[in-house]
Amino acid sequence: MRVLFVTIPWKSHFNQLVPLAWALRSAGHEVRVASEPELLETITGAGLTAVRVGSDETLKQRVRRMLGGEATPGQVDSPFFDSLYEIDDGRRDGLPREAISWVLDTLVVPQMWILNDELVDDLVRYGRFWQPDLVLCDALTHAGAVAADAVGAAHARLLFGSDPYLRMRGDFLRAKERQPGEYPDTMRDWYAEWARKYGRDFTEELITGQFAVNVMPERCRLEPHERTLSLRYVPYNGHSVVPSWLCGEPRAPRVLMTFGITSWDWADRETISAEQVQEILDSLADLDIEVILTLPGEARELLRSVPENTRIEDFVPLDVVLPTCAAVVHHGGGGGFNGAMLHGIPQLVMTYAADASVKRIVLRQTGAGLSIAPDEVTGQKVREYLTRLLEDDAFRAGAERLRQEALAHPTPGALVPDLERITAEHRSRRDH
Known part of the structure; x- marks a missing residue:
């Protein structure tokens, strides 16, 4: 046909x-x-x-x-x-x-x-x-x-x-x-x-x-x-190359932070400001974690400093990096949410997406993660919620339950x- x-x-x-x-x-x-x-x-x-x-x-x-x-x-x-x-x-x-x-x-x-x-x-x-x-x-x-x-x-x-x-x-x-x-x-x-x-x-x-x-x-x-x-759900990321730094075990629990591949191209669709990104990075700087932040070059230039535990990349294929992660922080888009669901990764969703309410409820019902409303995003709150995701095994179990539903x-x-x-x-x- x-x-x-x-x-x-x-x-x-x-x-x-x-x-x-x-x-x-x-x-x-x-x-x-x-x-x-x-x-x-x-x-x-x-x-x-x-x-x-x-x-x-x-x-x-x-x-x-x-x-x-x-x-x-x-x-x-x-x-x-x-x-x-x-x-x-x-x-x-x-x-x-x-x-x-x-x-x-x-x-x-x-x-x-x-x-x-x-x-x-x-x-x-x-x-x-x-x-x-x-x-x-x-x-x-x-x-x-x-x-x-x-x-x-x-x-x-x-x-x-x-x-x-x-x-x-x-x-x-x-x-x-x-x-x-x-x-x-x-x-x-x-x-x-x-x-x-x-x-x-x-x-x-x-x-x-x-x-x-x-x-x-x-x-x-x-x-x-x-x-x-x-x-x-089967991920597709377009032209993708596995970066050399991914060819090995992370030195510490790895956390992916991504806020969409198109939002930075539209100033009035910006899901999170560079100032908020800087505040979040500063709040996580002393944690023994490895932060992978996807951020285009023009947005990266707006940051004052990058902590030693943070790596910034223009783009990393989600289906390559997610299996190596202990948690993912994202804006609630389909690629981030569905990718984390497929790989059983606990999620911290800053619910900027239109269907934010659905994602909040799903994460709460399954125990697969946490969410923060856009007007409540602060560096300290992200640190608090992310620490909970990394330290409480119940979130990993909840993420695995959601994964099994997706794999069915x-x-x-x-x-x-x-x-x-x-x-x-x-x-x-x-x-x-």
């Missing part, structure tokens, strides 16, 4: 889909990855075939143009986010209509415009030419569902973290049932307008996907799709027959 992956031009999102793409290709299927020009070299660098869609404008340029240079997608504070990302075992009532409408209208739908409007026409055009059987969409790439529906391909959403979109949609529909009446449905409107352009009617499947593929353990899922295929999921190769079966059920070619 022909499988088209669709992703926004964001390396950390693309990296997470590579193992499944290669599993499908290794099983004999045709695989292509569609994204905007700035990601094409990254796609081909992974040995995959790229399809150019969208404009030559970079994502950063578009964001600056459309938002006036004041913010980036996802960088809106909301008092409702903790409830939105709450894990509730089915007992959650959901956000009220006014709250969910605010989240949709202020954050979600503008983000959909910015990330997707430039993609839809090109994706449909290419889909009509290539006729994919299955379209697998990054969770933020809503354009993929519109294109799949237009050409009759099966389509699913790839999830490497929690799924706020299905949660938001469920909250909205439940609120509408409780409070009947006419009020805007901006998420529906976006899909419906594009669907009409290609002679299709809106269906809820455009928003939810016909099914979902999810690497997160069940306890981490907010409101799973009724048809969810579980997938084991099928590998990408083992998932291929399920994808073949479910694609055959949903695929319906259309004449144009």
